[in-house]
Amino acid sequence: MSDSLSEAIRMRVRALLSTTRFSQFVRVGFVGAAVDNAVLFLLIEGTGLGLQGAKLVSWELGIAVIFVINEQWTFASHGDLGLGALGRRFVRSNAVRIGGLVVTLAVLTGLVRWFDVWFLAANVIGIGAGFFVNYTCESLYTWKVHRE
Numbered sequence: 192m193s194d195s196l197s198e199a200i201r202m203r204v205r206a207l208l209s210t211t212r213f214s215q216f217v218r219v220g221f222v223g224a225a226v227d228n229a230v231l232f233l234l235i236e237g238t239g240l241g242l243q244g245a246k247l248v249s250w251e252l253g254i255a256v257i258f259v260i261n262e263q264w265t266f267a268s269h270g271d272l273g274l275g276a277l278g279r280r281f282v283r284s285n286a287v288r289i290g291g292l293v294v295t296l297a298v299l300t301g302l303v304r305w306f307d308v309w310f311l312a313a314n315v316i317g318i319g320a321g322f323f324v325n326y327t328c329e330s331l332y333t334w335k336v337h338r339e
Contacts, residue, residue: 199337206337207330215265216326219257224318227253228311235310242310246299250292251285258284266334280333287328291321 207213227249234245258281298317302308308316330336 203331203337207327209336212265212330212336213326216261216329217322219260219265220318220322220325222260223253223257224315226256227318228314231314232311242300242303243296246296246314250295254285254288261329261334266329266336269334269336269338283333284329287332288325290328291325294321294324 230249230252231245234240234248235242238245240248261284262277262280295314295317298320299310299313302313302316303310
């Protein structure tokens with residue numbers, strides 16, 4: 192492995208190991224999970240929308256809330272200024288969180304269908320499983336924290 196590649200990897204790992212940023216991301220995640228679960232519950236119980244459709248709507252609302260808080264708090268010192276840069280970060284955030292959504296949706300669906308777990312409990316477990324994908328991708332791709 193070349194020195195520049197190994198240094199690039201070390202920079203990214205150091206950036207991911209920031210305990211302050213990680214704890215902020217966790218706290219923001221709890222807010223997003225609360226929004227996700229509340230909307231999921233309301234859609235499942237109050238509409239004819241199925242589990243996957245309701246999850247997609249609740250996920251996007253949760254992601255929007257998470258993005259706004261992360262933008263203003265967790266990653267406030269990262270990323271270019273301006274409306275265009277903000278819009279690009281929001282699009283990137285949604286794109287990278289698709290990986291976390293795939294993990295979350297697979298766990299949610301599997302636990303509900305195959306193990307008869309209550310959908311909100313299964314959703315929380317799925318969110319936890321997708322968390323590390325989200326943290327890594329958001330940190331390195333959306334806000335590029337390794338460029339400090």
